[in-house]
Amino acid sequence: KTHAQHIIELDKAHFTHPWTVFDVFNDEGALPIAKAEGIYITDSQGKRYLDAVGGLWCTNIGLGREEMADTLAEQCRKMAYANPFVDMTNEPATLLAAKLAELAPGDIDHCIFTCGGSTAVDSAYRLIQYYQNCRGKHEKKHIISRKNAYHGSTYLSMSIGGKAGDHPPEFDFIDDFIHHLSCPNFYRAPEGLSEQAYLQTLVEEFEQTITRIGPDKVAAFFAEPIMGAGGVIVPPNGYHRAMADVCQRHDILYVADEVVTAFGRLGEWFASEELFDVTPDIITCAKGITSGYQPLGACLYSDRIHQVISEAGHERCFAHGFTYSGHPIACAAALKNIEIIEREKLLDNARDIGPYFQQQMQTLTDLPIVGEVRGQGLMVCVENVADKNSKQLFPEALDIGKRISDHCEELGLIIRPIVHLNVMSPPLTITREEVDFIVRTLRQAILRATDDLVK
Ligand code: PLP
Numbered sequence: 001k002t003h004a005q006h007i008i009e010l011d012k013a014h015f016t017h018p019w020t021v022f023d024v025f026n027d028e029g030a031l032p033i034a035k036a037e038g039i040y041i042t043d044s045q046g047k048r049y050l051d052a053v054g055g056l057w058c059t060n061i062g063l064g065r066e067e068m069a070d071t072l073a074e075q076c077r078k079m080a081y082a083n084p085f086v087d088m089t090n091e092p093a094t095l096l097a098a099k100l101a102e103l104a105p106g107d108i109d110h111c112i113f114t115c116g117g118s119t120a121v122d123s124a125y126r127l128i129q130y131y132q133n134c135r136g137k138h139e140k141k142h143i144i145s146r147k148n149a150y151h152g153s154t155y156l157s158m159s160i161g162g163k164a165g166d167h168p169p170e171f172d173f174i175d176d177f178i179h180h181l182s183c184p185n186f187y188r189a190p191e192g193l194s195e196q197a198y199l200q201t202l203v204e205e206f207e208q209t210i211t212r213i214g215p216d217k218v219a220a221f222f223a224e225p226i227m228g229a230g231g232v233i234v235p236p237n238g239y240h241r242a243m244a245d246v247c248q249r250h251d252i253l254y255v256a257d258e259v260v261t262a263f264g265r266l267g268e269w270f271a272s273e274e275l276f277d278v279t280p281d282i283i284t285c286a287k288g289i290t291s292g293y294q295p296l297g298a299c300l301y302s303d304r305i306h307q308v309i310s311e312a313g314h315e316r317c318f319a320h321g322f323t324y325s326g327h328p329i330a331c332a333a334a335l336k337n338i339e340i341i342e343r344e345k346l347l348d349n350a351r352d353i354g355p356y357f358q359q360q361m362q363t364l365t366d367l368p369i370v371g372e373v374r375g376q377g378l379m380v381c382v383e384n385v386a387d388k389n390s391k392q393l394f395p396e397a398l399d400i401g402k403r404i405s406d407h408c409e410e411l412g413l414i415i416r417p418i419v420h421l422n423v424m425s426p427p428l429t430i431t432r433e434e435v436d437f438i439v440r441t442l443r444q445a446i447l448r449a450t451d452d453l454v455k
Helices: 004-016 066-079 091-103 117-134 155-160 194-212 239-249 271-276 304-311 330-343 346-366 400-410 431-452
Strands: 033-037 040-041 050-051 108-114 142-146 178-181 218-223 254-259 282-285 298-304 371-376 377-385 416-418 421-424
Touching: 004 421, 033 282, 040 239, 050 108, 066 330, 066 377, 091 298, 091 330, 108 117, 117 155, 117 218, 117 254, 117 298, 117 304, 117 371, 142 330, 155 239, 178 194, 178 239, 178 271, 194 218, 239 254, 239 271, 239 282, 254 330, 298 304, 330 346, 346 431, 371 421, 400 421
Parallel strands: 142 178, 142 218, 218 254, 254 282
Antiparallel strands: 033 040, 040 050, 108 298, 282 298, 371 377, 377 421, 416 421
16 A cells, blocks of 8 residues: 555545545545645645645645745744733734734724634624624624625634535524625526616615615625635626615625635735725635635724724623634734735736736637636636526536546646536736646646536
């Protein structure tokens, strides 16, 4: 037995991966990855792949950087851990909170550090409840989110999410104060509706939902600027601005979940204000904040919220936090990561390559099973369909997304299947040649998968 086989067996026996399908009979085991450098990963057999998923939407500066290794080692030697309670702090956490305040839009000047994106979303909701209580609005605790949204995997964040597959009946997800609007997916909009008319229906649905719940009961609207795991859904033009206007009219907080879209994925530090003309009250982020070198998330919130809470003189402390809030190694990693993005002008690269990536990906729409290619910046999705005219999907059992990603893997390219979709979010360092490789390889993989279907 080779060492690689040994690892695969141990893994199957003991490591329950996220989103495991418990199918012992068909389980080939996971591909052991031994090394990661820049945009490339290498498996334990020495085969190299271009990782177009960027880990899991997160390796924004690319992996394997010596400078990052040195930073982590140095912080580890100096002080690997620091108690984050209110009477102690550590410099990397303080400096990072200040840096995030500088980069975030509007008066978003305050930061709650968390362990990742899900806990950032949980923290946002706890903060919202506390804030509404400070204002004497004890009933204002309902959340409105969208179908197909992904906000994380804790009980609360997954309840806020709206992916049908994530809400199987065996789990008691929270549904008494969380409401889901339609997914703003123009590709699946009713036939014959213009984009503007479609947007109008979405805004009306929001208004009607608020009226049904009662404006005094709705605390916050949660939205990813571009839905990620829900299939890179770029909303109709003007959607976020219109939804934010509705929020403002009804005293509802606008929470932008920028776990995927921040730190350069769309060519900006944060996408909300620059690209969608919205200054959120709260931004949740994670992933690209450290480019995956350390687990870290943050719930960033406005000075207005901070003022209201501070002035309320609440007799109870905001009982919320984690052992690893503001972890010094994670925060040092984030500071260095941000420094690298600035120094290497990686936002400029994302702004330059993003449109090229999107254009080249569009060339795949001539393939018979490619229904739509959509995306923005360095986020892209291919929607595979059985029939382009009716947009009918393949039966789920055919696992078309996985078939295509398996062919890609054979050809040295990692993409992510999500049922009938394939998504990508490469590092911001990506070059035109790497884009060309992705598009060429994906074309070949889609053709192979199409051939499999007729066999
Ligand atoms: N929010 C969004 C938009 C995400 O895409 C994700 C993860 O993919 C999360 C939250 C959860 O982040 P984490 O997996 O770090 O908890």
